[in-house]
Amino acid sequence: NGRNVPNYVQSEGHARFRVNFKPKEAAVHTLSVKFNGEPVPGSPFKCRVSDSSQVVISGAGLKMSSLARTAVFTIDPRSAEVTDCIVQVTSPSGSRIPVKITGELPNKVTAEFQPSEVGPHTINVLMDGESVGGSPFTCNIYDVTKVQVTGLDHTKVNRPVTFTVDASQAGEGTLELVVTTAKASVRAEVAARSRGLYDVTFTPHEPIPHFVNITFNEEDVLGSPMILDVGESGLATVKGSGLDGGAVDTPLSFSVDGRGLLGEPHVTVDGPDSVARVSVRKQEEGLYQVTYVPHEVGLFDIRVQWNKRDVAGSPFHPKIVNPARVRLIGGWSSLQDSEGRLELTPREEKRLAFDVSEAGPGKLRSEVTYEGRNIDCNIDQNGSRSRLVFTPPGEGSYEIRLWYADLPLPDMPVFGWAEPASTGDHTRVTLQGHGLTTARCGDQSEFIIDGSAAGPGAPDVTMSGTKADISISLSHQGGGIWRAIYTPMVPGAYLLNVMWSDRQVRGCPLKVNVERVADASRVICSGEGLRHGMVGNDIKSFIDTRRAGPGELTVTCSGPTKVALCDLDDHSDGTFTLNIRPQESGRHALNVKYEGDHVPGSPYTLKVAGAPDPSKVRVYGPGIEHGVLASYQSRFICDTRGAGAGQLTVRIRGPKGAFRVEMQRESQKDRTILCKYDPTEPGDYRMEVKWSGEHVPGSPFVVMIFDTQDELNRYMAGGYSPSGMGRAPSEYYGSIGYGTTYGAVSFGQMSWRGSQAQLAHDHSYSTPRQVKAMAKVRRRSRNMFEPMCCKAPIGLPTGYLSPRPWSPGSRPRVFTSAPNLSSSKKRLSPWHLTPTKGSVYFDVRLDQLS
Structure with a gap:
């Protein structure tokens, strides 16, 4: 200024x-x-000139931090004009610890360091060569994993429990302990034996589990909360390491203490898929040693009973593991030098991935030492994969020790050697194989990682999805070439990431689509073409595979002697139209398969009818012959048997409003149709009967109906027409058409109506050729009538008997035995009718052979 x-x-x-x-x-x-x-x-x-007194140092890492975490604090110069900041951290052993500073002055910067030992660390902060206010600081480093709890065994009600908590090696901190049950807290007394060593005593008053919660600097110690099973007074107690777990194929033991009690223990040990053999040895009166040998990994059940009562804590659930099944992905040999040492690089992070899927329920624990002291190392466990991560601080020899469920892995320790090495070129790593882009659920996929031109290094491969991650197995093929194998189980999109010496390979991450396995049971087939069709016509149906996953659809159709032609029209959306062209009539077997498996309903039975043949349709009956209006019987029969599949159409033209056409059949499968049109005026009537659009023999039929018998006789003699003849059809004639289809489509509902008739219980009828037939009906009650018999000459195989006037219950009865139809074994059902004036009239008609 x-x-x-x-x-x-x-x-x-x-x-x-x-x-x-x-x-x-x-x-x-x-x-x-x-x-x-x-x-x-x-x-x-x-x-x-700067003012270091304005600098503010803050953060939890300035006073206390865990050995397992990085200590972090911030340095804020405020308004001080400083250009240089130096942070010096000294461990209790006097060694300097590297400090990483991020940010730029004169703005706020962050300092972090990774402690390597327990105890007070000195932190000196210098700004432009001068110590800031408060420097040097002291940071207390502690290790909660060094807190040990011993002597906590199963006990009984009202029996004092004493156990020891040793935090002497954990560093400075606050130890807190609480004993609780599911109902309330339990008073516990703590007595200090020496610095960091305590005895804890409490007395349980209920035979329920007690929970011991221990924290050190507000962090749970290993195993907390610990569960103490408290049994009833007068019950045996059980204790021993064999209740917690152990290694497979290794004898495990525990003791049952029932001293002072009558009886003896009964012990069973069940594994996930086996039963372990148990040996119970009596050590003294009431005290027994139990030994068992598990032969598989997993969670076991140990049930201990005394006098058929479960002891406190029974059943126990020990975790049986197999440390030998912990496998380094890729194998140790691929990462070791010629002397069998793990290749390390100073100050470069090392990652070792392990597959623990076959090792049983447990966690991986590690210890890495350098020049006789432990260095920081972390284990990240995610499902069946665990990863050891550490950074060698300098050149020299290392020792790596691993435990699984606190049991050492075989061939430990593994030695490593760190020296400056030329870094491999990850940009020269190439990937190839179908497994890089697509895969199918349940099928093994693979790809090749070629690092032969990349120099020293090894791959690390991960495959992650939104629903699940996929484990990848790596095998070294030699010469820097690796083979990766994986088997996906959940469909979806996954990201495949390949690292080479902790550097991402070019092009990664890659997107891999895992397709669903084809499921034939989810294919939907629909359409009439799955049931019946006709020779000469395409038989169509629809197939939907959208929910079945990707796969191959195949269709075959075989007839009695010939194979039908099948054509699939792909709509490019997972749906298909199936067209079948049968070469013959008869039953066809239609096979629809998806990825070689039959779809639901396959094989289908396809009934193929012959082509329609109108010449085989017969039309007969009084309704197609001339007659007198007062006594005219307008019924006639259309017999389509033998005519193949087709549509029957009946169309009648006559005086307008003078008739009503109705059609009826006995059943859905009946090929014989009864038609009736009940004329009410004399005149000429024209009946067209067509089968699949073509006239049947005799069609169109011309029928002349007269007022009197004399007019009919004169017409038959020639020279007479009924009244109304000659008038324009547009004024006096109308037409009504009915249709029904056989063989391809189901029938609709139809009905018929009778006309007023003459009296007679026994009624005879003569055909135009004077063939006589007689039918008899017995009246069983007021409203019930039973057909008895119908006699006719040989050669007339079918007879029809029906009551009139027509009512809903008066459908005709069909006789199928001739000449004496009463001899039929088929009993005909009776009619339930409402008689008019105490009488019921019946019609009898017989088929005529041509």
Whole structure:
């Protein structure tokens, strides 16, 4: 600000001088130095003055931190004009610990360091060469995993329990302990035996589980909360390491203490898929040693009973593991040098991935030592995969020890050697194989990682999806070439990431589509073409495979002697139209398969009818012959048997409003149709009967109906027409058409109506050729009538007997035995009718052979 700052000059002899001044504010000062009135070279000089008392140091890592975590704190220069910041961290053993500083001055920066031992660490912060206010700081490093709890065994009600908590090796901190049950807290007394060593005593008063919760610096110690099973007084107690777990194929034991009680123990040990053999040995009266050998990994059930009562804590659930089944993905040999040492690089993070899927229920634990002291290492376990991560701090020899469920892995320790090495070029790693893009559920897929041109290194492969992750097995093929194998079980999109020496390979991550396995049971087939069809016509049906996953659809159709032509029209959306062209009539076997498996309903039975043949349709009956209106019987029969599949159409033209056409059949499968049109006026009637659009023999039929018998006789003799003849059809004639289909489509509901008839219980009828037939009906009650018999000459195989006037219950009865139809074994059902004037009239008609 232009003000002078007081200073003084001290002579040090030999033409050397010391200049002293005391700045009053943090700012840039200008130093003008002259000798004999002349500025010395470089004068004036600039001197930046900062105020370190304004610097604020904060963060949890400045006072206390766990050995398992990185200690972090921040440095905020505030308004101080500083250009340099140095942080020095010294461990209890006197070694310097590397510190990583992120950020740029004069803004706020972050300092972090990874402690390697328990105890107070000294942190010295210098800004522009001067210690900030409060520096040096002391950070207490603790290790909660070093807290040990011993002597906590099963007990009984009202029996004091004493156990020991040893935190002497865990560093400085606060130890907290609480004993509870599901109902309330339990009073516990803590007695200090020495620094960090405590005895804890409490007395359970209920035969229920007790929970011991222990924290150190607000972090749960290993195993907390610990469960203590408390049994009833008078019951045996059980204790021993064999209740917690152990290694497969290794004898495990525990003791049953029933001293002072009558009886003896009964013990069973069940594994996931086996029963372990148990040996119970009596050590003294009431005290027994139980030994069992598990032969598989998994969670076991140990049931201990005394006098047929479960002891406290029974059943127990020990975890049986097999440390030998913990497998380094890729194998140790692929990562070792010629001397069998793990290749490491100083200050470069090392990752080792392990597959623990076959090792049983447990967790991986590790310890890495360098020059006789432990270095930081972390285990990340995700499902069946665990990853050991550590960073070698320098060159030299290392030892790696691994435990699974606190049991050492075989061939431990593994030795490593760190030295500067040329880093492999990850950009020269190539990937190839179908497993890089697509895969199918349940099928093994693979791809090749070629690092032969990349130099030293090894791959690390992960495959993650939204619903699940996929485990990948790596095998070294030699020469830097690796084979990756995986078997997906859940469909969806996955990201495949390949790392080479902790560097991502070019092109990764890759998207891999895992397709669903084809499921034939989810294919849907629909359409009439699955049931019946006709020779000469395409038989169509629809097939939907959208829910069945990708797969191959195949269709075959075989007839009695010939194979039908099948054509699939792909709509490109998972749906298909199936067209079948049968070469013959008869039953066909239609096979629809998806990926070689039959779809639901396949093989289908396809009934194929012959082509329609109108010449085989017969039309007969009084309704197609001339007659007198008063006594006219308008019924006639259309017999389509033998005519193949087709549609029957009946169309009648006559005086307008003078008739009503109705059609009826006995059953859905009946090929014989009874038609009736009940004329009410005389005149000429024209009946067209067509089968699949073509006239049947005799069609169209022309029928003349007269008022009197004389008119009919004269017409038959020639020269007479019924009244109304000659008038324009548009004025006096109308037409009604009915249709029904055989063979391809189901019938609709139809009905018929009778006309007024003459009296007679026994009624005879003569056909135009004077063939006589007689039918008899017995009246069983007022409203019930039973057909008895119908006699006719040989050669007339079918007879029809029906009551009139017509009512809903008066459908005709069909006789199928001739000449004496009463001899039929088929009993005909009776009619339930409402008689008119106490009488019921019946019609009998017989088929005529041509």
